[in-house]
Amino acid sequence: MQARIDLPPSNAEIAELLSREANKASYVLQRAYRRAARSAFLWEVEGRDLVAEKRPLTELAHIGPFLQKQIRQWIRRKQHPPRPPPLRKEFLTLTESRVRLAKVASWGTRLRGDLQMHTNWSDGSGDIRAMADAAVARGYEFIAITDHSKGLSIANGINEAKLKRQSAEIEAVNSEMRTSAKSLSVLHSIEMNLNPLGEGDMEPAALRSLDIVLGSFHSALRRKDDQTERYLAALGNPHIQILGHPRGRIYNYRSGLRADWETVFREATRLDKAVEIDAYPDRQDLNISLLKIAKRCGTRISMGTDAHHPWQLEFIDLALAAALAAKIPPERIVNFMPLKELRAWIDKVRVAEARRTRTNRNDKCSARSADSCRNVAKLTRTRIPSHLRQRPSAN
Numbered sequence: 001m002q003a004r005i006d007l008p009p010s011n012a013e014i015a016e017l018l019s020r021e022a023n024k025a026s027y028v029l030q031r032a033y034r035r036a037a038r039s040a041f042l043w044e045v046e047g048r049d050l051v052a053e054k055r056p057l058t059e060l061a062h063i064g065p066f067l068q069k070q071i072r073q074w075i076r077r078k079q080h081p082p083r084p085p086p087l088r089k090e091f092l093t094l095t096e097s098r099v100r101l102a103k104v105a106s107w108g109t110r111l112r113g114d115l116q117m118h119t120n121w122s123d124g125s126g127d128i129r130a131m132a133d134a135a136v137a138r139g140y141e142f143i144a145i146t147d148h149s150k151g152l153s154i155a156n157g158i159n160e161a162k163l164k165r166q167s168a169e170i171e172a173v174n175s176e177m178r179t180s181a182k183s184l185s186v187l188h189s190i191e192m193n194l195n196p197l198g199e200g201d202m203e204p205a206a207l208r209s210l211d212i213v214l215g216s217f218h219s220a221l222r223r224k225d226d227q228t229e230r231y232l233a234a235l236g237n238p239h240i241q242i243l244g245h246p247r248g249r250i251y252n253y254r255s256g257l258r259a260d261w262e263t264v265f266r267e268a269t270r271l272d273k274a275v276e277i278d279a280y281p282d283r284q285d286l287n288i289s290l291l292k293i294a295k296r297c298g299t300r301i302s303m304g305t306d307a308h309h310p311w312q313l314e315f316i317d318l319a320l321a322a323a324l325a326a327k328i329p330p331e332r333i334v335n336f337m338p339l340k341e342l343r344a345w346i347d348k349v350r351v352a353e354a355r356r357t358r359t360n361r362n363d364k365c366s367a368r369s370a371d372s373c374r375n376v377a378k379l380t381r382t383r384i385p386s387h388l389r390q391r392p393s394a395n
């Protein structure tokens, strides 16, 4: 949102002013400034409005008397920071997101669910039931439980056996929902960790039992060279339907990966897969500029809060506002689909992937002898291409 120099600084600008102060401050103060800067993205009201109403700024999260004094001064002097550096560029605040959304009231009402969240099965704090209750309170039709997969041990990622046990818990919550006439469906899902080659860390059979699979990179995210190939490989992973937090950026910490985004998004469109807007305030990934490219490429968009606590489902407003700002057509947003349509899309992607995998395998087969092809076909249960169905002659 454009800074209004006739007004005192907005929360976004206060966040930038705080981040700049952090760079000059001693260690202890630096932490306080940084924490306050990050929380400014989630303040429910504009700091300047609080001052105008003669309310204390200490009502805001992570603002004590010292920072209150500093921020009051900025507000009084109408101080505006220079444009943020790339490390802090294009992060929306909750307040400005809600202003944007209020202008197009129909936008938020299209939302039917949230497709990324974590529970106490990995590194989240709520259980599945708590996440489901929070989703019911928001009027959702579906949520996807996307705990981390086993390769991400730092986030207590789950293996195939745990995924199966989790599945039983999801079933139990779904049946409670049905009994109490609530219309929420909890989808079985996972945020599968992808290595830089785009490969996942879970058995395909375990993934096939899920309703939807999100794949994300969590390593080698500080590479400076072009990573287009990595994205193409990830999108080509036959088991995923959504590429999670694609850039891998973190506010004031990591700018994320570089790629030829047009090529990446065109490939996603070709495969009919979705790229995500991860609405976690520190991530906001994809950001508006990249979403505009995705829009041009006609790519499907998925929105997920990446919530680790039930209350964090409210982050979705950041994703809704970013999609609106980038003018993503509503029919390209998978969270706007009724559940039946969402499932049909996933099925279609899976069928296309199965066909693609078969074709690739058969292409490889045609280069081999008929016998070895038959062996491969037997092992992988693929159809033998017609030109190789005849037994080769003995000579």
Ligand SMILES: [Zn+2]
Pocket: 191, 216, 218, 244, 245
């Ligand atoms: Zn992640």
